[in-house]
Amino acid sequence: MIHYKTYIRGENNEWVTFVHGAGGSSSIWYKQIKSYKENFNILLVDLRGHGKSKNIKRKLFKDYTFADVSRDVIDVLNHLRITSTHFVGISLGTIIVQMIAEKEPEKIRSMVLAGAVTRLNFRSQMLITLGNLVKHIVPYMWLYRLFAWVIMPSERHRESRSLFVREAKKLCQKEFKRWFKLTRGVNSFLNVLLAKEPPIPTIFIMGDEDYMFLPSVQTRVSQRKYAELSLVANSGHVVNVDQPDEFNRISIGFIQKQAKRKQHVYTMNLA
Template identity: 25%
Template sequence: MNYIDMGQGETLVFVHGFSSNKESWTCQFDLAENYRLIIPELRGHGKSVVFENISIQQFAKDVLDLLDELNIDKAHFCGLSLGGIIVQEIYKQQPHRVSSLILSNTFSQISNVFNILFTFYFKYRLKKYTKMDGDEIISKAVKRIIYNNKNEDLLENAKSALTYNEKGFANTLVSLPKGFSYLNMLSTLPVPILILGSKNDKLAPVRYAKQSYRNANKSKAELHIFDKAGHLPNIEHKEEYNQKLLEFLQSVC
């Protein structure tokens, strides 16, 4: 598994999203001044050459196996989009390894109907994009998920966070569970949890962040919504994003 290991202190694991890579967390590298950052690259993503056995459960196991290799017993986990689903699965598999959870622009429940529509949409987009090269596909995708898509610097930063790997894209898509829910788990979660969403997120609409918060253990949960932000607030509003993470982590460490 490709990964980044930088900084010192308590361990903070960042898990990237669908069709993304470890560089998607570049704007959070400054947090290495206070924490040891572990940033894995999921199978089928980035420069990974492993395309077999792709599933939410396997993604979670891969991250936990990496922590075993690095002799890290416990960590804080931050996941964005698909990464947010994975860190919830990590808690489900090995709750004793989790000091806190940060769920960013993600889902705690997906119905079968939603999944069917989501899969159909992306399969349609995949067919439409097959005549384009990877750079063209990434450029189009970024303009759809960034709120301020007229800002060229922002677009370039977002492009570096995405990798179009057709085999990994397709295998991950078909591996998504037909429906799942971590809402009951969140309701009794004994560890601190920060839930983040964006008002203008078209991929993971803000109602899903609010749903997670409504069902979370209120004595442990905090909700923050980014204004004028799309699906990647960690890039679009990196200063506010990093400050929110620091405030949360300092309150629980």
């Protein structure tokens, strides 16, 4: 089982599960934990090959799939007997959350998708193609630093870049290649995954400077019934690090709203 950590507020409190992106770990949520644990029970996971899950052997899998990675998270929920939870995902972690929504939607009360990846634009596809051409001959940290700079180019994004590069150093070259393979054909995969909208309340929280991923998210949200978009000013791709106070305000408010709505429905049904 992948590594996880919990903060328990109380048995009557809602659960919130955080899912980081590729190259990161649960430590990227350090600006959220204090505010969240005042309101919710928290579950932090380190995805396979990341953080404290790095040394957990997965001999059955030579290559990773999004289904494999999402199953890891579901296994933790089942182990902890968490029947339903709100999810907060960042970057590639938003794909994992949406994969869980497709596989076991009853486990998800609401989704907060930050720096969401719903489609790779031309520039990001070119980066992926370049990476696949040279990944066997170029040290992976060179590639990761390049990707981090292209995705988060502003001086305001310096802290986010530094955090992700620092976390990525904990990966090994083999692990990087396994995760990098997930990017092959990702647009086709996302088109299928996101073709149908699950009836789950969803908020996309995007930085207004996330130029690589924001346009596709705006298009996606405009076509959805249960989703809304919140733009955060002066923020790039890693909005929870660039503007943590605003991110916490928006995301916690959204989750509390969904929790109250569900409680109201439950009360009405009892009556």
